[in-house]
Amino acid sequence: MEWSKAKSLLILLMLAVNIYLGVNIYTQLRAEAVQEEEMVRDACTILKQQGITVAEKVPEALPFGLQSHTWVRDTEAERQAALRLLGECHEDQPGGGIYTYNGTEGAITFRSGGYVELLENDGADLDLKRLLLPQGEESRLTLMQQDGGFALCFDGYAVLGAGVGKGEGETWSGTWIFASASQTGDESLSRAQLILSAGRLLEKSGYTELKGITCVYLLTSLQSGDIRLLPALLLDTGSEQLCMNALTGEAALLPQK
């Protein structure tokens, strides 16, 4: 009987401790969120004092904690993609990281840095989605049809520098990610730091108003043949879009189309 009472007491005690811990967690998280919002507001105020206006929608549109991601080149995933599109095909490796697959309906060449070329044979009607559709249920990559070609998105943000479009004749080419697993890298600056960095960039470029921002990822091909996605912000000045690296706050070059 005493044991039973002791257990009841223990349960009540643990319940009280858990409630206390739970309330503590909530207040800490709330305090962090409030502090973060205040820092963002302060950053906007600082820029205003320096003569740079930040539109109200900008802080709301700023994402939290973006990270860079690296995809190690996966030649087996490329092979599987080729088989999905062409069916049975013959593989060729001329060197330099080039893999060519020849089938009855066309030929695909995979190059380092995610570069891909497809040549459709006359009369063939290949569904490129079978080649390009990201594999794996957990994939954060999505495909979009755009301007007669295909664009790539990561976590819902456009990936600049990635895309496959039609060339001359029955050729398609572009840059794409075929590997399924990525590795995360460095995290972006805090939202307040991003706003201050954006202000610095605008000032350097001679602009005084930040009308809007768009979050994107920039695709860069590494020398190893792997692909890295860097989070970036497109700053809308009204007359021009500036690109800012979200990891460093420095100006970034937009990848060539």
Place this chain on the structure above:
Amino acid sequence: MREKLKNLLIVLLGILMVVMLVINLSLGLEESNLRAIGHRLGFRTDRGSTAIAVSEPAVLPAKLAIRGPQGLYLAGGSEMEDLLGTVSPILSEALGSVGKISSISENEFLNYLGGDHIACAFTFPVPFYLLQHWWTGETGFSSDQAASMLAVVSKEEAVAIVFCDDSTGKHYLAETAAGYERFVGQCQAAPAGNAFYAFERDGYHMLAAHEPVWSSAVYYPTYVVAVPDFSAEGAISDQLLSAFDINPFLAEVYKESDGDIVYIEGYNALQFSKDGRIHYSVTGDGGIDLEMDGLLSDKERKAHAARRICDILEQIGAAAGCDGGFSVAGIAEQPDGWVITCERFLGGAFVTETDGYSAVVTVRGGRITGIRITLTTAAEESSARLLPIQLATALLDGSNNSFFVRYAASDGMYIPDLYSTKGGARNGME
């Protein structure tokens, strides 16, 4: 039944309490402290440790240019690194897929330089098979030619490489399977032109015909130089010692009267001097293993050794807090090995140390048996304008001269300047 329910509740509340305690603890600590604790407990890895470390090629170009619709663009200063990152994939692809190599005349070589291309020049004639291995990571190359300068060019809607060896005066063309559309796209996106080749304008007969010349002012960063104080507490980290394969727990440490610190472990000796020099030497068996087992041909072994050495030198530099990569400057054959000299690459140019190369490495029997390396920390301070090449050419005599930008130490600074060589990149700097 009631008791069982109470027991279950106690267990669940206990688990919940532990979880919430951990969450409270993690919220209460700064992230850096949390990472340190987690690392000690083995639960977490350092941030960024899953990012891939890209291995740089063992030899870096001294000059890098790209020609597109807006003319010839010659990278200078910190632009070199940006352009190198952009063109590396197509360079690797072209070098890795080389097929037939044939001789061409100098005129044919220069004609190719008149069209869209990507060009690199080196400080010495690099054996072509080494370039292929170092830039692609692939093995099995066996060509006998060397390249002081090479260019990825367009030939009949395909990609080819043209290269020349300044030590022999010969020119070559290599067919490749690199992507033509990709190459064209790269050239189309080239920045606005800022240079020309000596053969394209009158008045530059004293320069090698394929020498690129800036047509406008060029700025390179300057650096404030400091020598690492190895006598300071903690300056010689475990990481720095392990880069030399020295076990900090087994090595005996001696402090010399002149301030040098010497570590001795078995047959290995490692000396840190107060002027930033590090000297590693081995007597008898021992040395740093370059892991060359399984590599059969001498060419493969040489390529692998040079690449591993550059990686090791960069680890040493990073462990001592010194920026800048290392690039092979020469490989001299020795009985059962090589002496490989390396230069430090900083701000788009190579560094000339007061006593020559940044590092000299001796390899014998597949192991590193000697390293002499000079380390400095360099903090970028401002920029300096280079003497215009048009004026610099007035100081030259004869013909077939080339210019290279290099850093030299002067009054605690690295200052960039133009250095000329006779006969182009023949045997490195004179």
